[in-house]
Amino acid sequence: xxxxIARLDANSxxxxxxxxxxxxxxxxxxxxxxxxxxxxxxxxKADGDKAVLHFTEKFDRLSARSFDELRVPAARLxxxxxxxxxxxxRALEIAAERIRSYHEHQRQDSWQYREADGTLxxxxxxxxxxxxxxxxxxxxxxPSSVLMxxxxxxxxGVPELIMTTPTPGGEVNEMVLAxxxxxxxxxxxxxxxxxxxxxxAYGTESLGKVDKITGPGNIFVATAKRAVFGQVAIDMxxxxxxxLIYCDGGTNPDWIAMDLFSQAEHDEQAQSILxxxxxDFLNRVQESIDRLLPDxxxxxxxxxxxxxRGALIQVANREQAVSIINxxxxxxxxxxxxxxxxxxxxxxxxxxxxxxxxxxxxxxxxCAGPNHVLPTSGTxxxxxxxxxxxxxxxxxxxxxxxxxxxxxxxxxxxxxxxxSLEAHARSAEYRILPED
Amino acid sequence: xxxxIARLDANSxxxxxxxxxxxxxxxxxxxxxxxxxxxxxxxxKADGDKAVLHFTEKFDRLSARSFDELRVPAARLxxxxxxxxxxxxRALEIAAERIRSYHEHQRQDSWQYREADGTLxxxxxxxxxxxxxxxxxxxxxxPSSVLMxxxxxxxxGVPELIMTTPTPGGEVNEMVLAxxxxxxxxxxxxxxxxxxxxxxAYGTESLGKVDKITGPGNIFVATAKRAVFGQVAIDMxxxxxxxLIYCDGGTNPDWIAMDLFSQAEHDEQAQSILxxxxxDFLNRVQESIDRLLPDxxxxxxxxxxxxxRGALIQVANREQAVSIINxxxxxxxxxxxxxxxxxxxxxxxxxxxxxxxxxxxxxxxxCAGPNHVLPTSGTxxxxxxxxxxxxxxxxxxxxxxxxxxxxxxxxxxxxxxxxSLEAHARSAEYRILPED
Numbered sequence: 001x002x003x004x005i006a007r008l009d010a011n012s013x014x015x016x017x018x019x020x021x022x023x024x025x026x027x028x029x030x031x032x033x034x035x036x037x038x039x040x041x042x043x044x045k046a047d048g049d050k051a052v053l054h055f056t057e058k059f060d061r062l063s064a065r066s067f068d069e070l071r072v073p074a075a076r077l078x079x080x081x082x083x084x085x086x087x088x089x090r091a092l093e094i095a096a097e098r099i100r101s102y103h104e105h106q107r108q109d110s111w112q113y114r115e116a117d118g119t120l121x122x123x124x125x126x127x128x129x130x131x132x133x134x135x136x137x138x139x140x141x142x143p144s145s146v147l148m149x150x151x152x153x154x155x156x157g158v159p160e161l162i163m164t165t166p167t168p169g170g171e172v173n174e175m176v177l178a179x180x181x182x183x184x185x186x187x188x189x190x191x192x193x194x195x196x197x198x199x200x201a202y203g204t205e206s207l208g209k210v211d212k213i214t215g216p217g218n219i220f221v222a223t224a225k226r227a228v229f230g231q232v233a234i235d236m237x238x239x240x241x242x243x244l245i246y247c248d249g250g251t252n253p254d255w256i257a258m259d260l261f262s263q264a265e266h267d268e269q270a271q272s273i274l275x276x277x278x279x280d281f282l283n284r285v286q287e288s289i290d291r292l293l294p295d296x297x298x299x300x301x302x303x304x305x306x307x308x309r310g311a312l313i314q315v316a317n318r319e320q321a322v323s324i325i326n327x328x329x330x331x332x333x334x335x336x337x338x339x340x341x342x343x344x345x346x347x348x349x350x351x352x353x354x355x356x357x358x359x360x361x362x363x364x365x366x367c368a369g370p371n372h373v374l375p376t377s378g379t380x381x382x383x384x385x386x387x388x389x390x391x392x393x394x395x396x397x398x399x400x401x402x403x404x405x406x407x408x409x410x411x412x413x414x415x416x417x418x419x420s421l422e423a424h425a426r427s428a429e430y431r432i433l434p435e436d
Numbered sequence: 437x438x439x440x441i442a443r444l445d446a447n448s449x450x451x452x453x454x455x456x457x458x459x460x461x462x463x464x465x466x467x468x469x470x471x472x473x474x475x476x477x478x479x480x481k482a483d484g485d486k487a488v489l490h491f492t493e494k495f496d497r498l499s500a501r502s503f504d505e506l507r508v509p510a511a512r513l514x515x516x517x518x519x520x521x522x523x524x525x526r527a528l529e530i531a532a533e534r535i536r537s538y539h540e541h542q543r544q545d546s547w548q549y550r551e552a553d554g555t556l557x558x559x560x561x562x563x564x565x566x567x568x569x570x571x572x573x574x575x576x577x578x579p580s581s582v583l584m585x586x587x588x589x590x591x592x593g594v595p596e597l598i599m600t601t602p603t604p605g606g607e608v609n610e611m612v613l614a615x616x617x618x619x620x621x622x623x624x625x626x627x628x629x630x631x632x633x634x635x636x637a638y639g640t641e642s643l644g645k646v647d648k649i650t651g652p653g654n655i656f657v658a659t660a661k662r663a664v665f666g667q668v669a670i671d672m673x674x675x676x677x678x679x680l681i682y683c684d685g686g687t688n689p690d691w692i693a694m695d696l697f698s699q700a701e702h703d704e705q706a707q708s709i710l711x712x713x714x715x716d717f718l719n720r721v722q723e724s725i726d727r728l729l730p731d732x733x734x735x736x737x738x739x740x741x742x743x744x745r746g747a748l749i750q751v752a753n754r755e756q757a758v759s760i761i762n763x764x765x766x767x768x769x770x771x772x773x774x775x776x777x778x779x780x781x782x783x784x785x786x787x788x789x790x791x792x793x794x795x796x797x798x799x800x801x802x803c804a805g806p807n808h809v810l811p812t813s814g815t816x817x818x819x820x821x822x823x824x825x826x827x828x829x830x831x832x833x834x835x836x837x838x839x840x841x842x843x844x845x846x847x848x849x850x851x852x853x854x855x856s857l858e859a860h861a862r863s864a865e866y867r868i869l870p871e872d
Contacts, residue, residue, distance in 0.1 A: 091850045102557055105547060113541070120791070121538055121805050126784055128818055142855050175854055211818040230673065233818040237666065255866045261859035297858045333831075340835060348562055352832035355556070358841035358867050359834050362860040366848040369557050370832035382564055382647040382669040384830035394820035395769075396788035396806035398795050399776060405794035412802040414527045418611055419578050422733045423697035424798040430691045431794050 003289045003303060006311040007282070010275075010320050022311055023328065025239055025269070025377055030219065037223045040194040041202075048204035055195035060137075060168045062190065067206035072177065072188040080177035089178065095367035096147050096182045102369030103155045106388035112397055119404030122397040127157035130208060131391060132200035132232075133185065134215035134225075135176060137166035137192055143179035144365065148372045149214050149386065150183035156391035161185050162210060164200065166192020192217075197224035201232045214373075214386065235386055239377035240269035240309075243361055244330035244350075246321050248337040249278030251357045257288035259334060262362050264305035265298040271309040273328070275321050282312045322346045329380040332361045349380045405431035439725045439739060442747040443718070446711075446756050458747055459764065461675055461705070461813055466655065473659045476630040477638075484640035491631035496573075496604045498626065503642035508613065508624040516613035525614065531803035532583050532618045538805030539591045542824035548833055555840030558833040563593035566644060567827060568636035568668075569621065570651035570661075571612060573602035573628055579615035580801065584808045585651050585822065586619035592827035597621050598646060600636065602628020628653075633660035637668045650809075650822065671822055675813035676705035676745075679797055680766035680786075682757050684773040685714030687793045693724035695770060698798050700741035701734040707745040709764070711757050718748045758782045765816040768797045785816045841867035 008018055043051040049067045056070065057063045064070050081089065112122025133149050135141060146163070153161050163180055165173075167190040180188050189207070191199065197217075203209030212233035213225060225234045243263040247256055260272040276282050289306070296302055315321045322343065325333060329349035337343070340355035347353060351374030354361050365372045373386035400408060409428040416424035444454055479487040485503045492506065493499045500506050517525065548558025569585045571577060582599070589597050599616055601609075603626040616624055625643070627635065633653075639645030648669035649661060661670045679699040683692055696708040712718055725742070732738055751757045758779065761769060765785035773779070776791035783789060787810030790797050801808045811819035836844060845864040852860035 085850075085854075087850050088854050091847045094847045095851060105549070106559070111541060119804075123542070123806075123821075124780060124783070124789070129784065144851060144855065230815075233815075252866070255863070258859055258863040258866060262857070262863045265857060265859045297856070302859065344560060344833075347560070347831065348565065349829075350831045352834065353560070355833065355835035358838050359836040360841070360845075360848075360863045360867055362852060362857075362864045363836060363841060363844045363848050363867070364832070364834050365860060366851045366864075367844050368555075368834045368836070370559075370834055374832075375829075379666075379669075380829070380831070382829055385559075385832050387830070389825070393785075393811075393816070393818055394823070395783065395786045395816070396800070396810075396821050397780075397791065398788065398800050398804045398806055399791035400795040400799060400804070402794050405796070405799060408799045408803055409796075411527045411530045412796075412799050414521075414523050415531065415580060415802045416798060418521075418524050419580065420733070421698070421701060423694055423701045423738065424801060427691070427694040427698040427796045428798040428802075430688070430694060431796055431799070 001294070003293055003306055005286070005289065005306045008311050008313045010313055010315045010324060019324070019327070022309065023378070033219055033223050037194045037220055037227060041198040041224060041227055044195055044198035044204065045202050049206050052191055052195050052199050052204060055193065056191050059193050060166050062167060062170050067204065070190045072190060077177050077181040077188065080174045081181045084174050084178045088175065091367070092143060092147070092179055092182055095144070096151060098367050098369045099147055099151045100155060103152050103371070103388050106152070107155055108389065108392060115404065117403040117407065118401030120397065120399040124395045124397055125392050126395070127159070128211045128391050128393065129158070130160040130162065130210040131158050132210040132213040133161060133163040134196060134213060134217050134221060135163055135165040136217055136221070137168055137173070141165065141173045141176050143173075143175040144372065145216060146176055146179035146185070147183050150180070150185050152371065152386060152388045153391045154184045156388045158391050160187075162200065162207075163188045164191050164196040166190065166196070194220045194224035197221060197228060201228035212391070214390070235373065235390065236375060236379065236383055240271060241266045242271040242273070242330055242376060243332040243334060244273045244275065244325060244328055245334040245336055246275045246325065247281065249276055249281035250338060251336040253281065253284040253288040254292065255357070255360070256285050256336060257292050259360055260289070260306065260310065261293070261296060261302050262360070263332070264302040264310065265296065268301055268304040268308060270305045272306060273311045273313060275313045275315055275324060277315050277317055277321070279314055282314060286312065318343070325350065329378045331374045331376045331380065334359070334361055351375045351380045351385055400431070402433060406433040437730070439729055439742050441722070441725065441742045444747050444749045446749055446751045446760060455760070455763070458745065459814070469655055469659050473630045473656055473663055477634040477660060477663055480631055480634035480640065481638050485642050488627055488631050488635050488640060491629065492627050495629050496602050498603060498606050503640065506626045508626060513613050513617040513624065516610045517617045520610050520614045524611065527803070528579060528583070528615055528618055531580070532587060534803050534805040535583055535587045536591060539588050539807070539824050542588070543591055544825065544828060551840065553839040553843065554837030556833065556835040560831045560833055561828050562831070563595070564647045564827050564829065565594070566596040566598065566646040567594050568646040568649040569597060569599045570632060570649060570653050570657060571599055571601040572653055572657070573604055573609070577601065577609045577612050579609075579611040580808065581652060582612055582615035582621070583619050586616070586621050588807065588822060588824045589827040590620045592824045594827050598636065598643075599624045600627050600632040602626065602632070630656045630660035633657060633664060637664035648827070650826070671809065671826065672811060672815065672819055676707060677702050678707040678709070678766055678812060679768040679770060680709045680711065680761060680764055681770040681772055682711045682761060683717065685712055685717035686774055687772040689717065689720040689724040690728065691793070691796070692721050692772060693728050695796055696725070696742065696746065697729070697732060697738050698796070699768070700738040700746065701732065704737055704740040704744060706741045708742060709747045709749060711749045711751055711760060713751050713753055713757070715750055718750060722748065754779070761786065765814045767810045767812045767816065768800075770795070770797055787811045787816045787821055836867070838869060842869040
């Protein structure tokens with residue numbers, strides 16, 4: 001059965017409208033979910049541990065007499081590390097090392113400089129004190145996500161990294177625990193849902209509140225993160241995953257088809273788009289899709305995604321391709337061309353750019369080094385991949401010399417008086433030297 | 437009349453509770469405001485220009501036949517620059533130059549490195565395309581805020597910076613227009629309130645949508661910014677301004693009193709706190725407060741702020757002072773001591789640190805160079821001053837050599853299969869070299 005993936009022509013009259021419709025995606029805001037989440041948060045704020053235990057029993061069918069029973073001992077993490085398949089363990093360790101090495105390049109250091117009159121200016125950069133990492137339970141529990149969230153926080157120097165993960169019916173994911181051990185997570189607690197987010201944001205008798213919460217989750221988790229935003233920092237609320245591939249026609253069409261599948265297999269809402277000026281190549285990729293798709297374990301999901309949200313787009317030339325790329329601002333951009341570096345200066349918006357025929361997005365998802373938590377749904381226009389910078393913050397430094405304060409006082413004073421802020425003006429004027 | 441500012445002792449039994457009560461501040465979420473803002477946003481999304489014109493007439497008593505009539509011509513900005521007081525113009529120009537010079541240090545450049553097998557990794561850093569800057573109208577319209585918001589965006593390289601400011605009854609603030617000219621704002625539009633935020637976030641027939649909205653505003657503006665968060669990026673939603681001064685007792689108590697006033701005069705909810713181990717000094721500052729406050733133009737506001745939310749706190753020693761500083765995570769921290777640099781390593785959370793007896797916070801508010809948009813209400817635990825980094829975003833770069841892709845494919849494959857993502861695995865496996 002042929003896969004009915006949309007075929008668009010960038011030079012047809014209705015292309016703009018068709019592209020708009022293809023990209024349309026609204027984050028669902030469900031009033032019933034909002035109400036349920038607000039109730040859970042209010043309950044955890046009021047009753048602390050007791051509320052968390054109650055919801056954990058109710059939603060995860062996990063009964064505990066005390067909060068401490070929900071903590072995973074460090075020795076248990078080490079046991080998971082010994083229990084998992086050796087090849088997978090080795091792969092996790094290599095991936096962790098590469099992610100760490102890449103993210104080291106993102107660490108920012110404090111800086112300062114002195115002006116001629118002795119005044120010092122600068123910025124002191126420090127890690128966050130405590131960070132909460134949410135890891136989904138069950139099927140959506142990805143050890144790679146543990147590495148991608150935890151390692152940047154540790155590279156930033158966050159001393160306390162608390163991971164929460166639901167264990168429905170008490171079932172734990174050994175790979176997730178092993179990844180937590182490898183990444184240096186400081187504490188793992190078997191709680192999930194909005195109650196975990198609320199406990200991290202507000203604290204309970206047994207859990208100190210954190211400063212930031214990162215990590216993916218279902219709609220209850222996403223809604224709870226949005227609700228506690230401001231009380232703590234949060235990472236982005238992710239939409240469905242997307243890939244945009246631009247190919248000059250010189251890559252094996254089977255490879256491109258599989259790269260499209262690697263996005264489409266995530267879920268029905270995922271989006272896979274291929275752009276090329278080579279019509280024959282688009283036809284060959286369609287043939288590859290039709291031939292390879294039926295063999296895929298997750299065929300049904302991938303087919304629904306490709307037929308519902310995928311597209312093969314024909315463009316007139318590279319310039320038009322770049323214009324569409326910047327219009328979409330894709331989460332993942334694959335430049336499957338012979339000269340990807342020559343295109344970089346024109347790419348204004350993309351979460352991650354996979355360059356050349358060999359750079360499958362899947363390599364970046366696991367082990368190339370860069371983060372796989374990326375801005376979705378066009379938010380690459382203003383957002384960045386998760387990084388070390390998300391776990392550092394800055395304090396401005398100002399130390400005026402007597403002479404510097406006198407000079408600045410004479411500038412600040414008229415501006416403050418212009419804004420009718422007399423105390424500002426007088427506070428500055430006190431520092432003007434008498435001889436000046 | 438003595439100012440009834442609270443006096444606390446950090447070693448008293450109820451200090452923790454008293455400090456907690458002092459710091460308590462809840463951002464008000466008003467259901468009526470939320471509804472009104474949601475209606476305005478929906479209306480602007482549906483009717484574009486027409487809705488903006490309608491609300492501008494309704495709320496700002498400013499009637500325009502077309503959106504273009506609300507644009508301020510570039511020549512009008514230059515006229516404002518010529519019309520303002522020469523001393524204030526000179527001060528604005530010096531401030532702008534110092535702010536620009538400081539923020540140049542924050543600009544981040546793209547980076548990349550190559551591994552032994554030829555694989556390239558890095559990050560491409562680019563400015564946002566279009567940014568909206570909200571500037572309040574009337575009394576709360578501060579030219580210094582225009583400089584502090586616009587200059588970092590321009591240093592980042594943002595090509596299009598659109599400023600909106602309401603002009604109730606058509607009244608414009610010449611200093612604000614002059615500041616916009618000096619800062620290099622690309623366009624000024626006389627609209628305000630939730631309708632301006634909605635127009636910037638969603639665009640209208642006459643206004644292209646922006647990628648980020650920054651700048652302060654009243655509760656309607658703040659609520660609208662929160663509502664469009666996700667559609668566009670926003671800066672922080674600020675709480676009341678605060679200063680925390682730690683003094684060793686060696687600074688002129690009049691200076692310290694005036695520094696406290698410079699915060700308190702902003703509004704009744706502003707918070708001014710002084711910490712010292714020197715009881716006599718606290719008494720002398722109280723005397724200065726009592727003597728200087730009655731002369732202040734904004735005495736009523738400052739008094740209400742000091743009596744409602746201010747405090748003089750006695751501590752046993754510097755260690756205790758540092759612990760309180762980190763507990764409060766103040767927006768503005770003044771270290772009015774002889775050796776402020778020796779304290780820096782222990783200060784974990786503060787928006788801006790003003791060091792030494794000469795560095796009045798007011799100097800930083802206007803012209804020292806660092807930004808005056810700072811994290812409030814303890815959010816310095818996880819947030820930074822507004823900076824160039826808020827107007828740049830990053831794209832990860834990955835370009836695998838054939839050999840690199842083969843090596844990484846063998847790591848990604850078992851991890852993908854461990855997560856039951858077969859297409860990811862096969863996409864990686866295609867890139868494993870046959871001889872490997």
